Amino acid sequence: MIMLVIASLMYLWVSLLCSQYIDYSKEQLYVSTILACAFLNGCIPLLYEQICNAAFPIPEGIIVGISAIVTTLAGVLYTLPLSLIVFKDNSWLEWSLLVVCVVGCIVMLITPQRNGRADLEVSIRVNKTVHYERLGREHQVLLVASEKKVPENA
Known part of the structure; x- marks a missing residue:
C-alpha cells in the first residue's frame, strides 16, 4: 500500500x-x-x-x-x-x-x-499436533491396559 x-x-x-x-x-x-x-x-x-x-x-x-x-x-x-x-x-x-x-x-x-493459505497451514499444523497427541495418549492407555491383562507366567 x-x-x-x-x-x-x-x-x-x-x-x-x-x-x-x-x-x-x-x-x-x-x-x-x-x-x-x-x-x-x-x-x-x-x-x-x-x-x-x-x-x-x-x-x-x-x-x-x-x-x-x-x-x-x-x-x-x-x-x-x-x-x-x-x-x-x-x-x-x-x-x-x-x-x-x-x-x-x-x-x-x-x-x-x-490469508486463506496461511490460515490453512496453521490449522493443518494444529490438527496434526492434536492428532499426534491424541495418538500418544491412546498408545499409553493401550500399553497400560495390555500390561494388566498379560499374566506374569506367560
Missing part, C-alpha cells in the same frame, strides 16, 4: 511538471519518472500475492496467468488510442497514470484482507 501511495505521489509530480504547474526541468522529470516506475513495478509481486490470497482455493498458477493476461490487455487498451488516434494534447496520459495509481490504492483499501 505504501509503495502504491509513493508511486501515486511520483505520478502527481510528473503530472504537475508536464502541465507546468511546477517549473519544468529534465532532472525533476527523470527523477520523478524513475521513482514512480520503480515503486509501481516493485509492488507488482505483492499485488499478485494479494490476488492469490483473495482467490485462495483456486491454484496460484491459474490466478497469476489470468492476472497477467488481464494486465497485458489493460496495457494494450491503454496504449492503443495512442497508435490509432492523433491527439492535439497528450496531457491526459500523465493524469491517467495518476488516476490508475489512486484507483489501485482505493481498491487495496476496500478489499478485505484474507
Whole structure:
C-alpha cells in the first residue's frame, strides 16, 4: 500500500511538471519518472500475492496467468488510442497514470484482507499436533491396559 501511495505521489509530480504547474526541468522529470516506475513495478509481486490470497482455493498458477493476461490487455487498451488516434494534447496520459495509481490504492483499501493459505497451514499444523497427541495418549492407555491383562507366567 505504501509503495502504491509513493508511486501515486511520483505520478502527481510528473503530472504537475508536464502541465507546468511546477517549473519544468529534465532532472525533476527523470527523477520523478524513475521513482514512480520503480515503486509501481516493485509492488507488482505483492499485488499478485494479494490476488492469490483473495482467490485462495483456486491454484496460484491459474490466478497469476489470468492476472497477467488481464494486465497485458489493460496495457494494450491503454496504449492503443495512442497508435490509432492523433491527439492535439497528450496531457491526459500523465493524469491517467495518476488516476490508475489512486484507483489501485482505493481498491487495496476496500478489499478485505484474507490469508486463506496461511490460515490453512496453521490449522493443518494444529490438527496434526492434536492428532499426534491424541495418538500418544491412546498408545499409553493401550500399553497400560495390555500390561494388566498379560499374566506374569506367560
